[in-house]
Amino acid sequence: MIKQAQEILSLLPSSIQYADVRIVDQQSEQIATKDGVVEALESSTSRGYNVRILKNGVWGFAASNDSSKEGVEATIKKAMEITRASTRYKQEDVALDDQKPVKATYKTPVTEDPFAVPMEEKITLLLEADKAQRVSDTIAISQTSYQANREKKYFVSTIGSEIEQEITWTGAGIEASAVSGGEFQNRSYPNSFRGQNQTRGFELVRELKLAEHAPRIGQEAVDLLTADLCPSGTFDIILDGNQLGLQIHESCGHAVELDRVLGYEASYAGTSFLTPEKLFDFQYGSPIVNLTADATIPGGLGTFGYDDEGVPAQRTFLVKNGMFEDYITSRETVTTLHKINPKYNKKSNGTVRASSWSRLPMIRMTNINLEPGDKRDISRQAQTLHNSNGSKAPGASWRNGLKISSAHGGSLEELIADTKYGIFMSTNRSWSIDDKRYNFQFGTEIAWEIKDGKLGRMLKNPTYQGITPEFWNSCDAICGRGEWTVWGTPNCGKGQPSQIMYTGHGASPARFRNVKVGVVKW
């Protein structure tokens, strides 16, 4: 296939500045069960290629599933026509960073190929879990889902890169819904919205032990029907890792996408409050908050070998000791940022991906992580935050004298024991954030009251809201590595035309002080 990609590349005229060709072959398999019936059993394949051309300082992109000689010629012609149309109204030339050519292969390490596991076995596993959730007549709906995806990508470019990759990712989850009168409550395991997903094989699905957890999930859905409503007010909250993953996704991951920051997404998803002048000079979070973009974590859903511009996967600090350090970037956006902020002189950190052969690659989250707490941070708590000039960094005013907790870096049990009164929230139910990523509101499926260091009564319909830097500056404890999991978010939407991408978020439970809770009128 690399040869075929090179043949397409060789047909491009010499007048172009740069071009790349991607051939993509996608395979997927999905099973969904509901109330003991297999509701969906689907297998799909999609193959195609695209050419991306930079000519006269503008991009042209065309894609097709027709790989005949005529089809390829028509696709190249279309891409060239597009560059001509864009050139006429050009205002500034696109510039790319310098990258060395890469000749490499990458393959997701998989212990058990999900496509080789017999279908009967997968169906049986799901139906057992489906049934085990029905612990009561009030369970109105029991559902399970499983998905496996394989993407073979062949990339060549005019700088001489030749990259062949095979990415495999797998996921599964269960969900029980209980109904009584006007009350309707859901519980999911291990996470809502298609469960847990990772770049791993069927071993992930086996490790989840869906059927073992199903009775507890069913019972929690039933118990939520009669649980007390989550109180409204300002409380300390502990977010479970599966909820914190989405919090990171929405309030950090999207906010650090450099294309958004530069206005490229203004027409749809919006912009970002993390504008270029804040780079290296903004207190995004408390000093224990360390956020990374890391496409190299084994098993992370945003893990790969090379991005769709041929840039190697990397680990980058976005927020270090609370300070805003970097964006997730592309070959084009780093050159634009350098013009705006000459202090920024980095190359792409390799985060560009496309959701299929028919889509233009763009900056996407890789694995955006809240690094686990480290007990050594506690000794730093007396330090005052300063920026490089020695003055107090913008954003630090949101900290309000926060001190790092002695439970930082420990277990969830220790963190709960360290909390006099608070609310522990788990498993996302709803999410929403404004178009600059300031004001957010999340709802979770379930919560428990914490009193004097112990988990107490179950609470239904929990929600919390805040302003992003204020919220992250209120973080006083993050559980340690032992509680850390890379959660998969397989449904991240961005771009026009829309692209759904799979991303990962490493997180362990963390505590946030004085958060606005339960403001929704039910």
Added chain:
Amino acid sequence: MNKSKLKSIAEQIFSSSHAQQTEIILSVSNNSLTRFANNQIHQNVAWKNLGVSIRVVVEKNKIGVASTNSFDEASLKQTVARAIELAKLQQPDPYFQSLPSPHIIPTVDQSTYSATEEELAAGVNEIISAAQAKNLTASGAYSNDTYQLAIANSLGVWAYHKGSSCNLSTIVLGKDSSGFASDVAKNTSEINPAEVGNIAVQKTLESAHPQNIDPGEYDVIFEPQAASEMMAFFQWYGPNARIYHEQASPLSGKMGKQVFGKNITLIDDPFHPDIFPMPFDYEGQPKKKMTIVEKGILKNIAYDSYYAKRYDAQNTGHALPAPNTLGPIPLHMYIAPGDKTRNEMIASVKRGLLVTRLWYVRVLNAKMLNITGMTRDGTFLIENGKIVKPVKNLRFNQSIPEALNNVVAIESKLTRLASFEGELVGLMPTLHIRGWHFTSGTLF
């Protein structure tokens, strides 16, 4: 690719299937999209595809689905074999009886239009020029899609439709404000990019220097885009047979009952001349105009063949492609117009907010249809019937059924709307809603 070629592909697939029943969905698409930001085109793309999805039934009620976009003989045979193999491994679905039988498909306009890249770029340039003239920054997308859809099954269903759409939307940015406008039509000649640009520019200028405002309950004037962003969630979670019978819809058990205010009539009309006609659903069953709510009373919900048979109801032609875990959805629903003009509606508000559009709307509780989200791209305070100042954006938490019981007035005309973030509707009037719940503000 054309109708007869698609039919011959369908016949080729039927000849290689030994399943009891076979259904084929063939889709052809040719798409162009010119995207702009910072007053210049930055993403300009085109793509085309031909895909097939095959659903087979074996042993009466075991179903498998396989799809591909490779059309050589071997790949098609392999895809049929894969679907049959999956079906054989399936568990029986006790509620499935049969694929649907053929019915007469209504005739609708099938004209198509393919825009050139130059044409889209020139339209974009008109918007950029309008923004630059006021020292503003334009972003947006102008797209053209032509499509063919053919559905066939082994019981004799054959349905074919083709069409096209042109979709233009823009967000114009000022220093501390933004404005939105859009249009959608079958042909670029029906879209006036300069006018779309001018509307967005005007919104941006009017919303400059927004002021803080306390959250709380307000009367709201929802412009058509905001109304459609709210109603999209009602379409998915309200009159949907699957959700209705699972007792998970706010409408569950309320057929024939007053569910909304008497001024609310909801119509699903796949043949409305101002939107894109769709003569059949994804099982090749004929569509028809359907009243969902009439003067606040629930009259009909959407069914496909599966849920119609399962719950002994009439199939209303609302199937989505198999396998469908969402349930049947009314894709062409709008609120019937009222008798007021937009200006009359604003003039009747003592104190309230004019909302251009909503953003990041999500469901908090499907049973109650509580939603949360933000305002975006132009929010204004109205006092004593007049727009007095722009305000910073607000977050809301609101029950849709409650809102549809609090509609005070409805605009007398319907506005054509582009799909922006999953909205399905093509038409919507301006709404005046009493007591909308805003719960917090943001910094811009």
